[in-house]
Amino acid sequence: MSTERLVVIGGDAAGMSAAAQARRLRDAGDLEIVVLEQGDVVSYSACGIPYWVGGQVEDRDALIARTPAEFAARDIAVHTRTRAVEIDAGAGKVVTDAGERIGYDRLLIATGGRPNRPPIPGLDAPGVYGVHRLDDGAAIRAALDAGARRALVLGGGYIGLEMAEALQRRGLEVTVVLADPLPMQLLDADMAERVCAGMGAMGMEMHPDQAVREILVDEAGRARGVRTDAGSYDADLVVLGLGMGPEVALAEQAGIRLGTTGAIAVDRTQRTRSHPEIYAAGDCSQTFHRVTGEATHVALGTHANKQGRVAGSVIGGRAARFAGVLGTALTKVGDLEVARTGLCTTEAEQAGFDYRTDTIEATTRAGYYPGAEDIAIKLLTEAGSGRLIGAQIVGGPGSGKRIDVLAAAIWAGMTAEDLAGSDLSYAPPFSPTYDPVVVAARVVSRIEQG
Amino acid sequence: MSTERLVVIGGDAAGMSAAAQARRLRDAGDLEIVVLEQGDVVSYSACGIPYWVGGQVEDRDALIARTPAEFAARDIAVHTRTRAVEIDAGAGKVVTDAGERIGYDRLLIATGGRPNRPPIPGLDAPGVYGVHRLDDGAAIRAALDAGARRALVLGGGYIGLEMAEALQRRGLEVTVVLADPLPMQLLDADMAERVCAGMGAMGMEMHPDQAVREILVDEAGRARGVRTDAGSYDADLVVLGLGMGPEVALAEQAGIRLGTTGAIAVDRTQRTRSHPEIYAAGDCSQTFHRVTGEATHVALGTHANKQGRVAGSVIGGRAARFAGVLGTALTKVGDLEVARTGLCTTEAEQAGFDYRTDTIEATTRAGYYPGAEDIAIKLLTEAGSGRLIGAQIVGGPGSGKRIDVLAAAIWAGMTAEDLAGSDLSYAPPFSPTYDPVVVAARVVSRIEQG
Numbered sequence: 001m002s003t004e005r006l007v008v009i010g011g012d013a014a015g016m017s018a019a020a021q022a023r024r025l026r027d028a029g030d031l032e033i034v035v036l037e038q039g040d041v042v043s044y045s046a047c048g049i050p051y052w053v054g055g056q057v058e059d060r061d062a063l064i065a066r067t068p069a070e071f072a073a074r075d076i077a078v079h080t081r082t083r084a085v086e087i088d089a090g091a092g093k094v095v096t097d098a099g100e101r102i103g104y105d106r107l108l109i110a111t112g113g114r115p116n117r118p119p120i121p122g123l124d125a126p127g128v129y130g131v132h133r134l135d136d137g138a139a140i141r142a143a144l145d146a147g148a149r150r151a152l153v154l155g156g157g158y159i160g161l162e163m164a165e166a167l168q169r170r171g172l173e174v175t176v177v178l179a180d181p182l183p184m185q186l187l188d189a190d191m192a193e194r195v196c197a198g199m200g201a202m203g204m205e206m207h208p209d210q211a212v213r214e215i216l217v218d219e220a221g222r223a224r225g226v227r228t229d230a231g232s233y234d235a236d237l238v239v240l241g242l243g244m245g246p247e248v249a250l251a252e253q254a255g256i257r258l259g260t261t262g263a264i265a266v267d268r269t270q271r272t273r274s275h276p277e278i279y280a281a282g283d284c285s286q287t288f289h290r291v292t293g294e295a296t297h298v299a300l301g302t303h304a305n306k307q308g309r310v311a312g313s314v315i316g317g318r319a320a321r322f323a324g325v326l327g328t329a330l331t332k333v334g335d336l337e338v339a340r341t342g343l344c345t346t347e348a349e350q351a352g353f354d355y356r357t358d359t360i361e362a363t364t365r366a367g368y369y370p371g372a373e374d375i376a377i378k379l380l381t382e383a384g385s386g387r388l389i390g391a392q393i394v395g396g397p398g399s400g401k402r403i404d405v406l407a408a409a410i411w412a413g414m415t416a417e418d419l420a421g422s423d424l425s426y427a428p429p430f431s432p433t434y435d436p437v438v439v440a441a442r443v444v445s446r447i448e449q450g
Numbered sequence: 451m452s453t454e455r456l457v458v459i460g461g462d463a464a465g466m467s468a469a470a471q472a473r474r475l476r477d478a479g480d481l482e483i484v485v486l487e488q489g490d491v492v493s494y495s496a497c498g499i500p501y502w503v504g505g506q507v508e509d510r511d512a513l514i515a516r517t518p519a520e521f522a523a524r525d526i527a528v529h530t531r532t533r534a535v536e537i538d539a540g541a542g543k544v545v546t547d548a549g550e551r552i553g554y555d556r557l558l559i560a561t562g563g564r565p566n567r568p569p570i571p572g573l574d575a576p577g578v579y580g581v582h583r584l585d586d587g588a589a590i591r592a593a594l595d596a597g598a599r600r601a602l603v604l605g606g607g608y609i610g611l612e613m614a615e616a617l618q619r620r621g622l623e624v625t626v627v628l629a630d631p632l633p634m635q636l637l638d639a640d641m642a643e644r645v646c647a648g649m650g651a652m653g654m655e656m657h658p659d660q661a662v663r664e665i666l667v668d669e670a671g672r673a674r675g676v677r678t679d680a681g682s683y684d685a686d687l688v689v690l691g692l693g694m695g696p697e698v699a700l701a702e703q704a705g706i707r708l709g710t711t712g713a714i715a716v717d718r719t720q721r722t723r724s725h726p727e728i729y730a731a732g733d734c735s736q737t738f739h740r741v742t743g744e745a746t747h748v749a750l751g752t753h754a755n756k757q758g759r760v761a762g763s764v765i766g767g768r769a770a771r772f773a774g775v776l777g778t779a780l781t782k783v784g785d786l787e788v789a790r791t792g793l794c795t796t797e798a799e800q801a802g803f804d805y806r807t808d809t810i811e812a813t814t815r816a817g818y819y820p821g822a823e824d825i826a827i828k829l830l831t832e833a834g835s836g837r838l839i840g841a842q843i844v845g846g847p848g849s850g851k852r853i854d855v856l857a858a859a860i861w862a863g864m865t866a867e868d869l870a871g872s873d874l875s876y877a878p879p880f881s882p883t884y885d886p887v888v889v890a891a892r893v894v895s896r897i898e899q900g
Contacts, residue, residue: 013883048878051819062818158877290873301883302876323871330875339875368512369501398851402884404874405854411872412862421773422861423740424854425780425789426752427608428498433463433751435854 002032006315007094007104009084009250012039012044013301014282015110016066016307018315019076025316034078034102036094038083038280039133042068047301049137050159053144054166060134087254089275106277109251109264110308113244113283113299122215127223128238131159140239141339144170148236152226155210156183160241161195161333164204167239169336175205177226178429182208186201186329187392188344191378194394198336207233219241240324244299246284256332259286261297268321270311281307290411291342292351293387298325302372306321328407330400335373338401341407342378342390354383355390364398366428375399378442379406379416386415386448388441398430405437416445452482455821457544457554457764459534460701461487462494463751464732465560466516467758469526469729469766478525484552485526486544488533489583497751499587500609503594504616510584534561539581539725557703558729559714560758563694563733563749572665577673578688578723581609584671586806590689594620598686601625604662605764606633610691611645611783617689618784625655625683627676632658634788636779637842638795640809641828644844648786694749696734709736711747718771720761731757739859740774741750741792741839742801748775779782779856782848787821787850791857793830804833807841812886814848816820816878827850827890828855829856831868836865836898838891848880855887 008015008023019033021228035042041064048063051386057063068078079096085110086095095099115130117123129143130136144167151167153160165225168174176183182192183199183206200206202306209227215238218224225234229403257274259265263286265273270285272278282304289296303325313320328341348355357380373396380390389408393399419441426433434442457473458465469483485492498513507513513740518528529546536545537559543551565580567573569815579593580586599703601617603610606628618624626633626649627631632642633649650656660678665688668674674787675684696713707724713736715723720735722728732754739746753775763770778791798805807830815822823846830840841856843849869891876883884892 038545045816045818045878045883047876048816048818051878053711056820057818059818082518091867146682171785185486228853275845300876301875305883306871323868324873326873328873328875330880332879341873341875366495366498368495368498369506370506399874399879400877401762401851402849402854404887405858407873408855408858408864409862411868412859412864414858414862416662418773418861419858421756423752423774423776423791423857425778425791425851425857426497426750427780427850428501429781429782430851433495433497433755 002028005032005034005103006106006108008033008108009036009094009101010110010112010282011078011080012110012112012282012371013044013304015108016043016071016416017305018108018110018281018312019071021309022260022316023076024073025318026314031212033076035071036082036084036096037078037080037124040080041134042071042078044134045301046132049131049134050166052137053140053163054169061339063134064077076313086248087250087381089254089256089278092277097135106279108311108315109278109280109284110282111247111250111284114247115244116242117240118242120212120215122217122223125215125217125221125223128215128240130240131163132195134291140237140261143237148172149273150235152177152233152235152238153241154226154238155241155243156180157241157243158329158331159184161338162345163241164199165237165333167206168202175207177210177212177228177233177234178208179211180208184338186327186340186344187338188378189377191392191394194376195336199333202334207354244283246297248284250339251280251284260295261286263297269314270322271314279311280399281311287322288324290326290335293385294331294351296325296327300329319330326407326410330403332400336399337393337395337397338402339393339403340391342388342410344390345380348380348389353389356381356383356444356447358447360436360440360443362439363432364396364436365430366432366450369428373397373399377436379440379444381416381444381448383448386417388414388416388444399418402437416441416448420445452478453480455482455553456556458483458558458560459544459561460560460732461485461492461528461530462560462562462732463754464758465470466493466521466556467755468558468560468731468762469521471608471759471762472766473524473526475763475768476534483526484582485521485827486532486534487528487530490530491584492516492521492528494584495751496582499581499584500612500616502587503590503613504619505869511589513584516701518591524581534700537700538697539706539728540725556729558761559728559730559734560732561697561700561734561766564697565690565694566692567690568692570662570665572667572673575665575667575671575673578665580690581613587835590687593687595884600620600685602627602683602688603691603707604676604686604688605691605693606630607635607691607693608779608781610791611781611788613689614689615783618652618654625657625685625899627660627662627678627683628658629661630658636777636790636794638694638828641826641842641844644818644826645786649783652784663667694733696747698734701730701734710745711736713747719764720757720772721764729761737772738774739774743838746775746777748777750779776857778853780853783851785847787843787845789850789853790841791837792854794840794842794859795830798830798839803839806831806833806894808894808897810886810890810893812889813882814846814886815880816882819878821847823847823849825886827886829890829894831866831894831898833898836867836895838864838866838869852887866891866898870895
C-alpha cells in the first residue's frame with residue numbers, strides 16, 4: 001500500500017517521462033503510479049510515422065521506445081485501451097470508459113495534441129488519413145500496399161512536408177494543397193518560398209492559396225480527391241497535415257484553467273493554475289517563449305519529454321522548472337532541410353520588437369569539396385542591443401542541424417556580434433572557412449552597426 | 451601617391467584578409483597596399499591539400515580563393531615569388547630576396563606557420579613530404595601517379611589523420627607512426643582511443659609510442675621507410691604530420707617581441723607589443739584563450755582570417771578587437787568525425803580548474819532511422835559554477851559539427867544545466883528526441899548536482 005497515488009492520463013512522451021522520473025525519485029511503497037492510455041501502445045514516436053510510411057523504417061515496433069511490460073517491471077502500472085472520460089477534480093478521481101473510478105493524490109494530464117480537423121464535408125470518409133497515431137501509419141501503409149498511385153497532402157507544415165517526402169519515396173505522385181500562400185508558415189515568406197520552389201523541383205505539384213471545400217468521394221463513399229476554390233484534384237489517398245491543437249476536452253470539462261493559447265495553463269513546475277494537485281505536460285499544456293516571455297503553445301516531442309520530466313521531478317519531491325521554448329523546429333523534405341528557432345518577423349512584430357534582419361547564402365562545405373550544397377540563413381536581431389532573437393535555415397544536406405548553434409546562442413542571449421566572433425569549427429568537408437552561421441551573424445551585426 | 455603605405459609579409463589567409471579589409475576602409479589614394487608572398491599563389495586553402503591528394507578535389511586551382519590579379523583589380527599590389535629576408539624596423543623598411551628595400555608606414559607580419567621538423571636523419575630525403583604548401587600536394591600527387599603503394603604517415607594530428615584518409619582513398623596501404631601513445635593529442639586519452647581504434651578498424655596500421663629515429667633511404671638517397679625504437683617500416687612515401695609552430699624568424703631578427711608561446715606577442719587589435727606600427731596576424735601570432743584568459747597559439751585558417759580582418763580594420767581606422775579562441779577544431783578520418791573545443795582535462799588541470807567531466811554515448815539520429823551512427827561526447831564543466839569549459843566529440847557522420855553548439859555555449863558562458871534545458875532541434879533524420887549534446891549536458895550537470 002503506497003502513501004500516495006499518481007495517475008497519469010496519456011502514455012506517450014510527457015506521461016511516460018513523468019512516470020519514469022517520479023519513480024526514480026520515489027519507490028513503489030511511497031508512490032503508486034497508474035498510467036491510463038487509450039491506445040495499444042505507450043512511448044511511441046509519432047514523429048517517426050512519416051519514415052515508417054516512407055519505408056526508411058519497416059518495423060512498427062522500432063517506433064516504440066518502451067513497452068507497458070518494461071514500465072511494469074519498474075512498478076509503473078500502464079492500463080492500455082483505457083480511456084479517461086472524466087476528471088472529477090472535486091472528488092479527486094478519474095473515470096474511465098470502463099466506468100472505473102480511480103482516485104488520485106496527484107494527477108498528470110498528458111493528453112497530447114489533437115490534429116486540426118476543419119469542418120470540410122467528407123473529412124471522415126475512408127481514404128482520408130491523419131498522421132497522429134501508429135494506427136494511422138498502418139492504415140496509410142495498407143493503402144500503399146493496396147496500390148495507391150496518387151496522393152494528396154493537405155497542409156504544408158512539418159507533417160505535410162514529411163508525408164509528401166514519404167509518399168514520393170514510395171513512388172506516388174504527390175500533390176500538396178495549401179490553404180496558405182506558402183508551406184511552412186513558421187518561416188518568413190522569403191524562406192518559405194525556397195521550400196515551395198524546392199518541393200516543386202522535386203516533382204511535387206504545389207497548389208497554394210486554396211482552401212479545401214470538400215473531400216470528393218466515390219459511390220462507395222471512399223475519398224477520391226478534393227475540391228478547392230480553384231479546382232478539383234484526384235487522388236487515391238488524402239493525407240491531413242493541418243496542424244495540431246492541444247487536446248484539452250477532459251481538462252476543460254473538469255474546470256481546469258486553460259491559458260490564452262487554449263492549452264492548459266501551467267506554471268514552470270507544470271502545475272496547473274487552478275488545481276495544485278493536478279499537473280499538465282506535453283502537447284496539451286501551454287508553455288512560455290524564452291525570447292518574448294509570453295505564453296505559447298508548441299506541440300513537440302522534445303518539450304513533452306522535458307515537461308514530463310519536470311512534472312515527474314516535482315511530484316517526486318525534487319525542485320525542477322521548465323525553462324521555456326524557442327520554437328526550435330527542424331524537418332526535411334527530400335534533400336532540402338528546413339529549420340527555425342526563436343522569432344520569425346511576424347512574431348517579432350507581434351511581440352513589439354524593433355528588429356534587424358538579413359539573409360545570407362553560402363555553402364554547407366568548402367566550395368571545392370564534393371557535396372557542398374547551398375544554404376540560406378536568415379537572422380533576426382533586436383535593434384540597438386544586437387541580441388539574436390530568431391533564425392531560419394533552408395538548404396541542402398548538412399544545413400538543418402546548424403539551427404542548434406543559433407538556438408544555443410539565442411538561449412544564452414548572445415548578440416550577433418558575439419556569435420560572429422565566436423570560435424566555430426572549420427574543416428573543408430564540414431564548412432567553408434567562415435561557417436555560414438558566422439557569415440550570417442556578421443552580416444546582420446554589420447546592419448546593426450550601420 | 452598615397453599618404454601611407456601598408457606592407458604585408460605573407461599572402462595567405464591573414465595577410466590577404468587584412469589587405470582586403472584595409473582596402474575596404476581606405477582607398478588607394480589614402481593607403482597603398484603591398485603584399486610580399488614567397489610562393490606563386492596567394493589566398494590558398496592549405497586545409498584543402500589532403501582532399502586534393504585524396505582526389506575529392508582534382509583541380510589545384512579550386513583551392514585558390516583569389517588570384518593576385520583579382521587583388522590587383524582592387525588596388526592591392528601582390529608580389530609573388532618575393533621573399534622578405536629582413537625587417538629593418540628602425541628604418542621602417544622590408545628587405546626582399548631581390549635586394550629591394552620597401553618602406554612601410556604600417557607593417558603586417560603574416561608569415562604563417564612552420565611545420566615542425568625534428569632533427570631526424572634523412573628527413574630532407576626525396577620521398578619525404580610535408581603538407582604545407584600547394585607544391586607539397588603536387589609532389590605527393592606525382593608520387594601517387596608514379597605508382598606509390600605503401601605510405602607512412604608520421605604523426606596523428608589533423609594533418610596526419612587527413613593524409614591517412616587521403617592516401618587510403620587513393621588505394622595505398624597506410625601505416626601511421628606516432629611518437630605519442632595515441633593520435634589526436636588535443637583530445638583526452640579516452641576519446642583519442644576511440645580515434646585510434648577507428649583508424650585500426652579502417653585497416654590502417656597504427657604504431658603508437660614510437661619516436662622515429664631515422665628515415666631509411668635507398669642507394670639513390672630516396673626515402674624507403676623509417677626506423678623507430680621498436681622496428682622498421684617500409685614505404686614508398688613518407689608524409690609528415692608533426693604539427694606546426696609559428697614562423698617568427700623575420701620578426702625575431704627584427705627585435706619584435708615574442709610571447710610565451712614563441713609566437714609574436716600582439717594585443718587584441720593584433721598590434722605587436724614592441725612596435726606600434728607593426729601588426730601580426732595568423733599562424734605566426736600569439737592569441738589568447740577565451741576560457742583561461744591565458745596566451746595560446748593555435749594555427750588555424752579561421753583565426754588567421756579573423757585576425758587579419760581585425761588588423762585590416764584597425765589599419766583602416768575602424769575599431770576592432772580579436773575576441774580570442776576556444777581551440778575549436780574539427781576533422782575526419784574516413785567516416786569517423788573528431789571535434790573538440792575549449793579545454794581538455796590536461797589543459798583544465800594546467801589552468802587550475804576544479805572540474806567535472808563525463809562521457810556519454812548516443813546515436814546521431816533516432817535509433818530507428820537509417821544511418822543512425824554512434825557518437826560519443828565528453829564534456830568538462832567548472833565545479834561549483836557548472837560552467838561548460840570543454841567538449842570533445844568522436845563519432846560517425848553527423849557527429850562533428852555538433853561541436854559548434856558546444857563552442858557557442860562555452861563562448862557564451864552557459865552552464866551545462868542551461869544547455870540541458872535549451873531548445874535544440876529534433877527530427878528523427880537528425881537526432882534522437884534528446885540530442886546527444888543535451889544528453890551530455892544533462893549528465894555532466896547531474897554530476898555537478900551530486
